Amino acid sequence: MAYVAVKGGERAITNAHKWLGEVRRGDTKIPELSVSQIREQMSLAVDRVMAEGSCFDPELAALAIKQARGDLPEAIFLLRAYRTTLPRFGFSQPVETAQMAVHRRVSAAFKDIPGGQVLGPTFDYTHRLLDFKLAAEGETEIDSAAQSYSEMPEELATIAQVFEHEGLLEIDGVNNNEDPPFDLTREPMSFPAERDQRLQALARGDEGFLLSLAYSSQRGWGNTHPLCGEIRMGEVSIGFIPDELGFEIELADVPMTECIMLSGFASIEGNAPQYTRGYGLTFGHNERKAMSMSIVDRALRARDMGGEVTAPCQDEEFVLYHSDVVEASGFVQHLKLPHYVDFQADLQFLRRLRSEFTQAKDALNQSSNEETKVAAQ
Amino acid sequence: MNEISEIKIDNKPPQERYYTYAYLDEQTKRMIRRAILKALSIPGYQVPFGSREMPLPYGWGTGGIQLTAAIIGPNDVYKCIDQGADDTTNAVSIRRFFATVADVATTEDTAKATIIQSRHRIPERPLQSGQIMVLQVPQPEPLRSLEPRETETRAMHAYEEYGLQYVSLYENISAYGRIAATAGYPVMIDERYLMSPSPIPKFDNPKLDMSPAILLFGAGREKRIYAVPPYTKVRSLDFEDYPFETQTWDEVCALCGSDTSYLDEVVLDDQGNHMFVCSDSHFCAERRENGHLGPLAGHSLAQKSDDSNANRVLQEGIAK
Amino acid sequence: MNAAAATPLDLSTLLPGFSEPARQSQSCFRLIMDATALPGSISDFADLCLTPPQGIDKAAAACLLTLADADTNLWLDPALRNSESENWLRFHTGAPITTEANTATFALISSIESAPNFGEFNQGDAKYPDRSTTILVMVSSLSGGTHLTLRGPGINDEIVIAPRGLSEKFWRERDELVAHFQFGIDLILSAGSQLVSIPRTTRITY
Numbered sequence: 092m093a094y095v096a097v098k099g100g101e102r103a104i105t106n107a108h109k110w111l112g113e114v115r116r117g118d119t120k121i122p123e124l125s126v127s128q129i130r131e132q133m134s135l136a137v138d139r140v141m142a143e144g145s146c147f148d149p150e151l152a153a154l155a156i157k158q159a160r161g162d163l164p165e166a167i168f169l170l171r172a173y174r175t176t177l178p179r180f181g182f183s184q185p186v187e188t189a190q191m192a193v194h195r196r197v198s199a200a201f202k203d204i205p206g207g208q209v210l211g212p213t214f215d216y217t218h219r220l221l222d223f224k225l226a227a228e229g230e231t232e233i234d235s236a237a238q239s240y241s242e243m244p245e246e247l248a249t250i251a252q253v254f255e256h257e258g259l260l261e262i263d264g265v266n267n268n269e270d271p272p273f274d275l276t277r278e279p280m281s282f283p284a285e286r287d288q289r290l291q292a293l294a295r296g297d298e299g300f301l302l303s304l305a306y307s308s309q310r311g312w313g314n315t316h317p318l319c320g321e322i323r324m325g326e327v328s329i330g331f332i333p334d335e336l337g338f339e340i341e342l343a344d345v346p347m348t349e350c351i352m353l354s355g356f357a358s359i360e361g362n363a364p365q366y367t368r369g370y371g372l373t374f375g376h377n378e379r380k381a382m383s384m385s386i387v388d389r390a391l392r393a394r395d396m397g398g399e400v401t402a403p404c405q406d407e408e409f410v411l412y413h414s415d416v417v418e419a420s421g422f423v424q425h426l427k428l429p430h431y432v433d434f435q436a437d438l439q440f441l442r443r444l445r446s447e448f449t450q451a452k453d454a455l456n457q458s459s460n461e462e463t464k465v466a467a468q
Numbered sequence: 469m470n471e472i473s474e475i476k477i478d479n480k481p482p483q484e485r486y487y488t489y490a491y492l493d494e495q496t497k498r499m500i501r502r503a504i505l506k507a508l509s510i511p512g513y514q515v516p517f518g519s520r521e522m523p524l525p526y527g528w529g530t531g532g533i534q535l536t537a538a539i540i541g542p543n544d545v546y547k548c549i550d551q552g553a554d555d556t557t558n559a560v561s562i563r564r565f566f567a568t569v570a571d572v573a574t575t576e577d578t579a580k581a582t583i584i585q586s587r588h589r590i591p592e593r594p595l596q597s598g599q600i601m602v603l604q605v606p607q608p609e610p611l612r613s614l615e616p617r618e619t620e621t622r623a624m625h626a627y628e629e630y631g632l633q634y635v636s637l638y639e640n641i642s643a644y645g646r647i648a649a650t651a652g653y654p655v656m657i658d659e660r661y662l663m664s665p666s667p668i669p670k671f672d673n674p675k676l677d678m679s680p681a682i683l684l685f686g687a688g689r690e691k692r693i694y695a696v697p698p699y700t701k702v703r704s705l706d707f708e709d710y711p712f713e714t715q716t717w718d719e720v721c722a723l724c725g726s727d728t729s730y731l732d733e734v735v736l737d738d739q740g741n742h743m744f745v746c747s748d749s750h751f752c753a754e755r756r757e758n759g760h761l762g763p764l765a766g767h768s769l770a771q772k773s774d775d776s777n778a779n780r781v782l783q784e785g786i787a788k
Numbered sequence: 789m790n791a792a793a794a795t796p797l798d799l800s801t802l803l804p805g806f807s808e809p810a811r812q813s814q815s816c817f818r819l820i821m822d823a824t825a826l827p828g829s830i831s832d833f834a835d836l837c838l839t840p841p842q843g844i845d846k847a848a849a850a851c852l853l854t855l856a857d858a859d860t861n862l863w864l865d866p867a868l869r870n871s872e873s874e875n876w877l878r879f880h881t882g883a884p885i886t887t888e889a890n891t892a893t894f895a896l897i898s899s900i901e902s903a904p905n906f907g908e909f910n911q912g913d914a915k916y917p918d919r920s921t922t923i924l925v926m927v928s929s930l931s932g933g934t935h936l937t938l939r940g941p942g943i944n945d946e947i948v949i950a951p952r953g954l955s956e957k958f959w960r961e962r963d964e965l966v967a968h969f970q971f972g973i974d975l976i977l978s979a980g981s982q983l984v985s986i987p988r989t990t991r992i993t994y
Contacts, residue, residue: 101560171521178493277499279516279691282619408617418526418689425527425606428558432551432588432747435733436650436669439715444644489810498857501817502893505855506918508824509974509987511941515918539821541814626914626970658941658989660969680944682825697825697942 115160129153138346138375139163143416144170145276145295147345147374164297164416171417174276182272184330184339188349188372189249191325195376196247199319200353206247211324212376250321250351251368260320260366261359284407289391293384294373296414302379304404305386313402315369315389320351324376348373352385357396367396490537490570496520500538500693504684507695512657513625514608519691529562530688532585532604539600539684540566540583545573547581552589552730552747559587576750588651590672592729592751595681597698603666605687608694610654610664630662633705641710650715656703657696665702671714671730676702719744722764724755734769745769801872803841805853805880812836816854823976823985828938828947830930833981843873847983848896848924851976856883856894863892863909863921867899895923900954906961909973917970920988924976927953930984940990949984951977959994962986 116123130137130153140152144167152170159165195211198204210216254260273288275295281288293301308315326344333340350371356364369389371381390404403409413419490497496518503517522530540546546566550559554576562585563574575581578591585602595601611621614632624630633654640648647653653670657663665676666685676683676696683696696702706712720727722743729751731744743764746752756770764770806812819831833850840849856862862883864874869885877896878885886892889908897903903925912920927933933952936959939945954977965988966972972988986992 101564104557104560104564168521168525172523175496175520175522176488176491176493178495276520277518279518280618281516408619412618417521421526421528421530422606422689423527424525428528428587429551429556430588430667431732432669432730433651433667435731435747436671436715438733439717440648440650447645490814494809494813495857495859497813497817498855499859501821502855502860503918504821505824505922506920506974508821508942509989510917510970511989513917513970516916539814539818541811541818543815622915682821695825697827699944700941 115158124157126150126153126157129156135376136161136163136166138373138377139298139380140166140170142374142377142380143167143295143297144174146170146174147343164420168417168420179277181331181334182274183342184332186327186329186345186347186372188323188327188347189252190246191323191327191347191349192344193247193323193325194346195325196321196323197319198250198321200250200321201253204248204250204253204321206244209247213378247323249323250353254366258363258365260353261357261368280411282408283394284411286388286392289407289411290370290372290384290388292411292414293371293387296384297416297419298377298380298383300414300416300419301383301387304390304410305383308386308390308402308404313390313393313405315352315386316355317369317386317389318353319382320353320368322348322350322378322381324348324378346375348375348377348381350378350381350385352382352389354389359396367392490540490566491522492520492534492537497538500534503693504535504538504695507684507693508682508697510661511696511700512661512663512694514687514692514694517691517693519688522688523565524562526689527606528558529585529587529604531686531690531693532587532602532688533562533565533686534688535602535684535686535693536566536583536585537570539602540570540572542571544570544582545575545580546570546583546585547575547578548585549589549591549749550587551732552586552591553749555749576753578748578750588667588669589730589747590668590675592726592746592748595675595679597680599681601679601681601683603668603683603685605664605666605685605690605692607652608664608685608687608690608692610652610662625661628660633662637705638707641707647706647710647712653712654705656705658701659703662705663694663696669715669730670704670712673702673704673712674714678702717744720762721746721752721755722762723767723770724752724760724765725762726752726755726760743767799879802879803839803876805838805876807837812838813854816850820851820854820976820983820985823983824974824987825942827940827942827986827990828949828984830982830984833983836981841872841876843868843871843898844876844896845926845978845983846981847978848926848976849877851924851978851983852877852883852894852896853880856881858882858884860893861886861891863887863889863895865895865897865899865903867902868896889921892921895921897923897925900925900927900958906965906973911965911968911971911973914970917972920971920973922974922976924978925954927951927977927979929953930977930979930982934994937993938986938990939993942987943990951979951984956994959992963992966990 130149133156136156137149137152140155140163141147141149144152151173155166155169159169193209195213196209251260273285273291275288275291325346327347328344329342330339331342332338352369353366354369357367358364367389369385371384371388373380387404387410391407391410393400393405400406499518503515507515519534522533524530524533546563548559548563550556566572567574578584578593581599583600583602584591587604609621611624611633614636615621637647649670651669652664652667653673655663655665655673655676665673678699678701680698682698685694704712717731719731721729721731723745726746729746729748732747733742733744735742816833816836819833823829823831833847836850838846838850840846860883862877863886868874874885877883889895889904890910892909895909909921909923910919912918929952931950933950933954935948935950938947938949962975969988974988975986977984
């Protein structure tokens with residue numbers, strides 16, 4: 092009886108949730124994962140959940156991953172719903188990524204740049220061969236990397252600083268506007284969107300969606316001719332000025348990934364031609380996201396650069412309205428809620444159309460039969 | 469201003485004490501409340517609001533839930549329906565949420581409710597003065613299927629350019645001989661703003677016109693709130709030669725015999741047999757209690773669908 | 789813009805606000821919402837436990853405590869500026885006080901004679917008419933004045949109100965503004981513990 096499945100009632104829901112709990116735990120003969128194990132050993136998943144969840148808290152993100160059985164969009168949703176209940180105290184000072192404690196920094200634009208290329212912990216240049224040693228029970232020995240932190244300068248010049256004296260790269264990121272930055276977690280989208288709103292939407296946006304958009308741009312659907320100026324990953328300190336103190340205090344050191352993508356030159360506001368840039372920044376270590384974000388950011392500037400908006404990745408309404416995984420997942424999946432009232436309304440309409448069609452056809456047949464009879468007589 | 473301490477200290481299990489009254493923090497409630505007042509002051513106009521992530525997914529009633537959370541108080545009596553029924557799973561889930569976070573009495577009785585939250589239906593029993601109807605809205609923009617860009621549709625509302633909507637209805641008439649919209653049928657509010665009544669069947673549209681209740685509409689994912697105050701003119705769009713008409717059935721409700729209510733079709737087997745029953749579960753149950761009998765009165769569907777019963781039927785269903 | 793923000797608050801004589809913010813603001817909001825949904829009907833805050841400073845009606849105070857916060861600019865008429873009332877509102881709502889009428893989300897007027905022309909307040913935008921100012925006007929009484937007949941959304945046929953102390957000029961000025969609907973201002977009149985709401989859709993004959 093299909094009807095009953097819809098009207099499951101409260102006990103059916105409770106039982107479904109219990110079942111879910113059992114499935115989440117899996118075979119109880121296997122030891123349970125701890126939140127700290129997830130935080131430490133699935134750190135890139137934790138980073139993604141924090142970035143798209145708009146909430147930096149590795150412990151909560153790891154808990155969300157555990158509760159969501161490893162489903163990251165679900166974990167992102169859990170973290171966002173929790174975030175809703177938190178009061179907002181204000182907004183931080185802009186982060187100074189130039190002063191990042193760098194773990195990794197690479198530039199594709201130059202063979203070497205001041206401070207050098209720092210490879211850091213990366214999958215790049217690993218051979219993607221399953222490492223069966225990891226499947227072995229028990230702790231395997233880990234070769235630690237030779238550390239040479241003493242040689243790292245306190246502050247690594249950014250690609251923008253390298254270009255600065257020649258003026259080859261547009262200077263941006265300076266917000267002379269005294270208004271507080273746009274905050275999508277408190278205000279709805281508004282169009283035309285300023286860059287702060289766009290960047291926030293991209294930073295919260297679904298990694299897969301932004302990756303595909305960036306890819307589509309590279310393949311010619313709104314190409315920005317990107318060149319990876321710099322990627323850096325490491326800890327940045329977050330400063331905050333509480334109203335009651337009036338001076339800046341340091342809240343935390345937060346790992347972040349930043350990408351500056353150099354794009355085709357343009358003459359902006361009548362200045363000499365310069366490289367333009369796209370910008371990407373995410374919590375944690377996530378280069379795929381930061382790079383995709385920087386390409387899409389630049390593509391979305393097509394209008395500001397006097398270009399024509401022709402491709403999906405350049406269309407801010409298209410990109411910003413469809414990049415949020417929590418919104419998208421909710422709406423696509425709401426289709427499994429009962430819709431039988433609207434379906435009934437449609438069905439009734441369709442039946443009426445069909446019966447009118449049949450009647451008309453019968454009437455036509457009848458009259459042509461009669462005509463045939465008349466002709467036969 | 470002491471909002472952080474606004475944590476429930478009662479005998480609820482510890483995991484439920486982490487949240488403030490009605491889930492939302494006070495600043496969020498104020499923002500939603502301001503949006504509600506502007507929505508009532510400009511009937512039918514969609515007020516943008518800073519919709520929050522709720523513990524239910526977008527598309528599952530987050531707009532309605534945020535409206536309810538912003539207005540509900542311990543003296544309210546809350547009813548929640550989905551497809552007209554109190555016992556559909558999502559309605560049960562939302563009702564349970566508010567019973568937990570807002571210490572509110574819940575009911576299935578339309579007459580006793582002060583707040584009625586609904587997805588896709590307006591109850592059959594006429595709404596009364598003092599009641600608040602909260603409707604969950606998936607797509608607040610009536611013009612969205614005709615124009616995907618918000619920047620365009622917002623301008624159309626600003627300058628009252630609704631020609632596109634009429635053209636679309638007229639195209640229906642050329643194709644099907646009548647207006648094809650069956651649910652979410654567009655309405656004009658106080659002869660100014662074109663509004664989506666949410667995906668209620670057009671059968672329910674006349675209930676909106678000059679209703680004595682406050683009608684609030686919430687779209688969480690699309691971040692819009694709109695409203696129709698009591699005693700406001702709500703006109704379903706039509707043409708002089710193609711007037712607005714609602715659905716009618718040849719059948720009556722198989723359980724209670726009603727010939728005035730919106731009917732759901734229940735498939736009985738795979739041989740094409742079906743029955744029609746009231747979509748409004750409480751309306752139907754009340755009629756049966758008052759002795760009204762339909763042609764299939766006594767069918768297992770007519771049993772009161774309390775939890776133990778629903779579960780039993782579910783198990784029987786599985787056993788079969 | 790925040791002329792008052794720099795001056796420190798004098799907390800020594802400050803009266804309390806809501807004792808239970810979540811519960812009280814919820815019940816106050818319902819009274820305000822009912823008033824807005826039913827223009828011309830009187831909402832009474834007599835049961836509310838709140839003693840605002842002299843100079844603000846209980847109903848107007850309840851409105852602002854319920855609706856105003858750090859995200860809403862509050863405009864006060866000259867008679868209320870730098871007063872105990874201003875201190876009280878600033879402390880309990882956190883709302884920035886503005887002297888520019890067109891940036892105000894809420895405006896509180898204690899003396900209609902010294903108030904600016906309504907046209908100076910924010911009338912909203914064609915695409916975003918909700919951005920307009922909500923103006924609270926404190927009057928001596930909601931009865932005993934000239935009879936005004938109200939019609940429009942929220943009113944079953946018609947309703948008569950008779951607030952005291954508002955001239956015909958006041959209503960004409962308001963009529964001129966709301967004639968350009970969807971632009972317009974939304975009015976709340978308060979006296980003591982009572983208030984009545986007159987949104988821009990209400991048509992008035994006098």
